[in-house]
Amino acid sequence: MLPSQALLPAVLFALAALRALASDTFLAAVYEHAVILPHATQEPVPASDALALMNRNMDVLEGAIKEAAQQGAHIIVTPEDGIYGWRFTRESIYPYLEDVPDPAVNWIPCTDPSRFGPAPVQERLSCMARNNSIYVVANIGDKKLCDSSDPSCPKDGRYQYNTDVVFDAQGKLVARYHKYNLFLGENQFNYPKEPEAVTFETPFGKFGIFTCFDILFYEPAVVLVSKMQVDTVLFPTAWMNVLPFLTAIEFHSAWAMGMGVNVLAANTHNTSMEMTGSGIYAPTGARAYSYNMKTEDGHLLIAELDAHPRLSPASPPAVSWNSYALSVERFSQNGHEFTGIIFEDPFTFTELTKPGGNVTVCQKDLCCHLSYKMAEKRDDEVYVLGAFDGLHVFEGQYYLQICTLLKCPSTNLSTCGQPVETAQTKFDMFSLSGTFGTSYIFPEVLYSGVQLAPGEFEVLADGRLINRNTTSKPVLSVTLFGRWYEKDPPSMDQASA
Numbered sequence: 001m002l003p004s005q006a007l008l009p010a011v012l013f014a015l016a017a018l019r020a021l022a023s024d025t026f027l028a029a030v031y032e033h034a035v036i037l038p039h040a041t042q043e044p045v046p047a048s049d050a051l052a053l054m055n056r057n058m059d060v061l062e063g064a065i066k067e068a069a070q071q072g073a074h075i076i077v078t079p080e081d082g083i084y085g086w087r088f089t090r091e092s093i094y095p096y097l098e099d100v101p102d103p104a105v106n107w108i109p110c111t112d113p114s115r116f117g118p119a120p121v122q123e124r125l126s127c128m129a130r131n132n133s134i135y136v137v138a139n140i141g142d143k144k145l146c147d148s149s150d151p152s153c154p155k156d157g158r159y160q161y162n163t164d165v166v167f168d169a170q171g172k173l174v175a176r177y178h179k180y181n182l183f184l185g186e187n188q189f190n191y192p193k194e195p196e197a198v199t200f201e202t203p204f205g206k207f208g209i210f211t212c213f214d215i216l217f218y219e220p221a222v223v224l225v226s227k228m229q230v231d232t233v234l235f236p237t238a239w240m241n242v243l244p245f246l247t248a249i250e251f252h253s254a255w256a257m258g259m260g261v262n263v264l265a266a267n268t269h270n271t272s273m274e275m276t277g278s279g280i281y282a283p284t285g286a287r288a289y290s291y292n293m294k295t296e297d298g299h300l301l302i303a304e305l306d307a308h309p310r311l312s313p314a315s316p317p318a319v320s321w322n323s324y325a326l327s328v329e330r331f332s333q334n335g336h337e338f339t340g341i342i343f344e345d346p347f348t349f350t351e352l353t354k355p356g357g358n359v360t361v362c363q364k365d366l367c368c369h370l371s372y373k374m375a376e377k378r379d380d381e382v383y384v385l386g387a388f389d390g391l392h393v394f395e396g397q398y399y400l401q402i403c404t405l406l407k408c409p410s411t412n413l414s415t416c417g418q419p420v421e422t423a424q425t426k427f428d429m430f431s432l433s434g435t436f437g438t439s440y441i442f443p444e445v446l447y448s449g450v451q452l453a454p455g456e457f458e459v460l461a462d463g464r465l466i467n468r469n470t471t472s473k474p475v476l477s478v479t480l481f482g483r484w485y486e487k488d489p490p491s492m493d494q495a496s497a
Ligand SMILES: CC(C)(CO)[C@@H](O)C(=O)NCCC(=O)NCCS
Pocket: 080, 086, 182, 183, 186, 211, 212, 213, 214, 237, 238, 239, 240, 241, 242, 246, 394, 395
């Protein structure tokens, strides 16, 4: 008998076990919360005022947690800054902070509230998790006292961290994560000395966690997926939408697809700051999402996800992102290239003058190929193919390689790249690819009205982003958003921060 035949029963058993694993699902919830903000003040308020404000926010979160639990959700994510808001100084946020211990101490704040000094916020979050038997993910402020024996101790004698916490269904603190990539203006917080890759295991998969601006960088976001092999990412955020590539629903769903993991993204809701867009994203597309610039209320989303999306039969194959684009000759270049600015970056554009065809546009080492067919070529709408290969330097520095098909706001080509929210042209076909130097590519398809296109597009193993059928709605943009982490400037020097 051949050894392979002898192994057959074991192989079949392993496959059956994998299939059993892969069919495991769980119910996830995210809550987009319209944060009740404190009055803007430079002076610290009394601790009792700070707690009262946080309790008003937690009253609202508690309603969402109860509702999610009632509907059977196993875990709920709430937004960054969801309990106290933003626009603080270092001093004025102090009364909102609590000492958050290392989860290794095995602490259930609900049953042992004063073990580490006063912690009313952690106590209440823990009790909400415990009383409703649901994992609760929240974003709070952690304070760590220090003194001159620590040479990097801040002058005011404490570190302050933007912190995610997770309580399990018994109310135990199981994860604590300090935001590593602080956004501009978060001067109330310190950078942690090292990036933390925080994970925890559950009966429904391995989880990782990071916050908001972290999603654009290698540490710890990519490490959690590539090295720690998490199944699902928990993502509290206070995301300010920027069209055409960085609206919350668009980029966060693209990250889930590009990285091949689930992402539970809970955004704050504040339309005057362009903050809206939360979702439950699987690698194959959004399972639920919301984007609402019309009203000021919060919104609960619940959807089912695969516990182990990497093993699921529907999970995307390993993609070689540049293999198609490197294998073809340049399509026609019509010689009418022009430069347009997207979010401060100079793109090379070429207009799609015909109802369909094949077009190439290049910038530096990046050539983008597009095959397309519009359902109808309208006189009153202009689409372009664009390429950008360079360091983005506005509101943070990060190296991008981007290929994009997008609608211009008007027929005047000088407007191309500026934000536009509506379109009328559907596409019978598109196929977009690029000669990327990085394998971190996030595929985005955005429809008119800032809507996602779950199930309507896919990425082939050779790196082409294609539609499945005629798009069900008019197209705003189709984008391969590439991040070339190795070309980023040296990471923010923590000592100087
Ligand atoms: C989309 C982006 C990156 C463009 O510069 C920007 O608009 C954005 O939402 N940044 C992340 C926001 C963040 O970390 N918020 C927490 C403190 S308010």
